[in-house]
Amino acid sequence: MPELPEVETIARGLAKRVNGDVIESVWLSNKKEPFKSAPKQIARTLADTKILDVRRVGKHIVIDLTPVKDDSAKAARQWIVHLGMTGRMLIETPDAAIPKHTHAIAKLTSGRELRFVDPRRFGRLAVSETRFTGPGAEPLDISFEEFAKLFRKRKTPIKSALLNQKLLHGVGNIYADESLFRAGIRPRRQAASLTKAELERLHKAVKEVLREAIKLGGSSVSDYVDSEGREGFFQLQHRVYLRTGEPCLTCKTPIRRIVVAGRGTHYCPKCQK
Numbered sequence: 001m002p003e004l005p006e007v008e009t010i011a012r013g014l015a016k017r018v019n020g021d022v023i024e025s026v027w028l029s030n031k032k033e034p035f036k037s038a039p040k041q042i043a044r045t046l047a048d049t050k051i052l053d054v055r056r057v058g059k060h061i062v063i064d065l066t067p068v069k070d071d072s073a074k075a076a077r078q079w080i081v082h083l084g085m086t087g088r089m090l091i092e093t094p095d096a097a098i099p100k101h102t103h104a105i106a107k108l109t110s111g112r113e114l115r116f117v118d119p120r121r122f123g124r125l126a127v128s129e130t131r132f133t134g135p136g137a138e139p140l141d142i143s144f145e146e147f148a149k150l151f152r153k154r155k156t157p158i159k160s161a162l163l164n165q166k167l168l169h170g171v172g173n174i175y176a177d178e179s180l181f182r183a184g185i186r187p188r189r190q191a192a193s194l195t196k197a198e199l200e201r202l203h204k205a206v207k208e209v210l211r212e213a214i215k216l217g218g219s220s221v222s223d224y225v226d227s228e229g230r231e232g233f234f235q236l237q238h239r240v241y242l243r244t245g246e247p248c249l250t251c252k253t254p255i256r257r258i259v260v261a262g263r264g265t266h267y268c269p270k271c272q273k
């Protein structure tokens, strides 16, 4: 599943290629699952709009649009894409073969098409006429005070709290494990039990890990293609994630795997307290 850094990379890639282009019309498949807003509403909302920007909010790709025929600020709208497990946004010429599992095709004035392809159909398309901000705080922007407040009084394991999209949006399994390792905190520790020093380390680690991964262009291990169709990305050197039994890079203790919040969780029993 693409995580925050992959989504950020995809959004930046799309922005470079489609900002300023105009959506002329939209074709949508007859499958139900991919559409969080009614298909008719999506088609109507997207047609005849200019793409102002493409950006990431949590793990969503948000495409800011303005109608070409009515440029009042009130008419602003957004196309919100969640890639789910296998969703991809592709920019193609109309003669490019349309892969099976294509659920949306937006015809652009430039002659290209913006396509949404998703074999497993966990991805979602929606439109919004109010500014989409997502459910939780943005991990790359959050201040230490706000960050610490999220975990105060929370009895759940810190790993579960990091994965809770209502608290922080966009931190997935890989980055939660890697952040906790860098901060030296065990994933099962009760969130409320973290000291100020630990929270400070975690706040710093979450941002560091995400920024490094964005710099490398995402590090998803699933099959995933960026907006230009290039397969695979540089991999962030995972220090604990999926390294079960391998020696810790700091102390050589074998990395342990447990399950927290239903997710495979990796940590060093010596470096993390």
Ligand SMILES: [Zn+2]
Binding pocket: 248, 249, 250, 251, 252, 253, 268, 269, 270, 271, 272
């Ligand atoms: Zn270690």
